[in-house]
Amino acid sequence: MAKLELLPAVDVRDGQAVRLVHGESGTETSYGSPLQAALAWQRSGAEWLHLVDLDAAFGTGDNRELIAEVAKAMDIKVELSGGIRDDASLAAALATGCTRVNLGTAALETPEWVARVIAEHGDKIAVGLDVRGTTLRGRGWTRDGGDLYETLARLDKEGCARYVVTDIAKDGTLQGPNLELLRNVCAATDRPVVASGGVSSLDDLRAIAELVPLGVEGSIVGKALYAKAFTLEEALEATS
Numbered sequence: 091m092a093k094l095e096l097l098p099a100v101d102v103r104d105g106q107a108v109r110l111v112h113g114e115s116g117t118e119t120s121y122g123s124p125l126q127a128a129l130a131w132q133r134s135g136a137e138w139l140h141l142v143d144l145d146a147a148f149g150t151g152d153n154r155e156l157i158a159e160v161a162k163a164m165d166i167k168v169e170l171s172g173g174i175r176d177d178a179s180l181a182a183a184l185a186t187g188c189t190r191v192n193l194g195t196a197a198l199e200t201p202e203w204v205a206r207v208i209a210e211h212g213d214k215i216a217v218g219l220d221v222r223g224t225t226l227r228g229r230g231w232t233r234d235g236g237d238l239y240e241t242l243a244r245l246d247k248e249g250c251a252r253y254v255v256t257d258i259a260k261d262g263t264l265q266g267p268n269l270e271l272l273r274n275v276c277a278a279t280d281r282p283v284v285a286s287g288g289v290s291s292l293d294d295l296r297a298i299a300e301l302v303p304l305g306v307e308g309s310i311v312g313k314a315l316y317a318k319a320f321t322l323e324e325a326l327e328a329t330s
């Protein structure tokens with residue numbers, strides 16, 4: 091089995107590490123200090139951290155200083171997302187030393203800007219394709235933003251290096267990943283895909299790892315780790 095990269099998630103809302111259900115504001119379960127959570131994943135052997143400023147994604151403020159503190163404290167690779175929508179927020183995100191950023195809303199609302207930053211920054215830019223069915227959602231997943239496959243074709247043409255694909259219906263539910271969606275996205279693009287949403291067990295991770303030959307490169311893991319469905323050490327062992 092080819093290795094699947096694992097990206098434990100630290101989503102930050104109001105200064106706390108939280109998990110949401112279906113990405114809905116108000117469904118937060120809090121898990122304390124984001125820095126302590128990130129350091130714990132690093133100590134457990136993570137090679138990546140998926141770090142999200144949820145307030146910036148929802149437009150309810152931001153946790154920019156705290157996010158920068160966490161990113162800078164990491165010795166591992168960091169994928170940063172949430173509220174990166176213009177030159178200033180992109181510059182602030184890249185200044186944290188993160189390995190790459192993940193753009194969501196901007197890819198739906200300001201495609202010219204996204205095409206420009208893809209051309210400027212190459213594989214430091216990934217696009218988050220957050221979908222309900224095949225409809226993309228932006229602004230904290232509260233607004234429709236067009237068709238998944240049309241947007242994917244446009245971003246492919248613009249040279250987008252990588253996609254982070256989240257099935258919103260699965261996110262935070264521990265109901266298993268949407269393997270069909272991942273297969274369909276891999277069939278539609280030759281760029282690497284990072285899976286997100288629904289992972290509940292080591293078997294789910296093994297099932298995603300089966301898709302590595304199709305183009306799935308990694309998987310974000312959130313709720314399952316916080317709910318202690320398995321340890322990160324077990325997950326790394328199962329997918330290496």
Ligand SMILES: O=C(O)c1ccccc1N[C@@H]1O[C@H](COP(=O)(O)O)[C@@H](O)[C@H]1O
Pocket residue numbers: 101110112113114142144146147148171172173174175192193194195196218220228229230231261
């Ligand atoms: O990760 C979540 O649970 C989440 C829930 C609701 C909204 C966004 C969420 N996550 C990340 O936010 C970025 C999108 O931010 P933006 O649209 O660019 O401001 C997306 O990539 C998700 O990783």
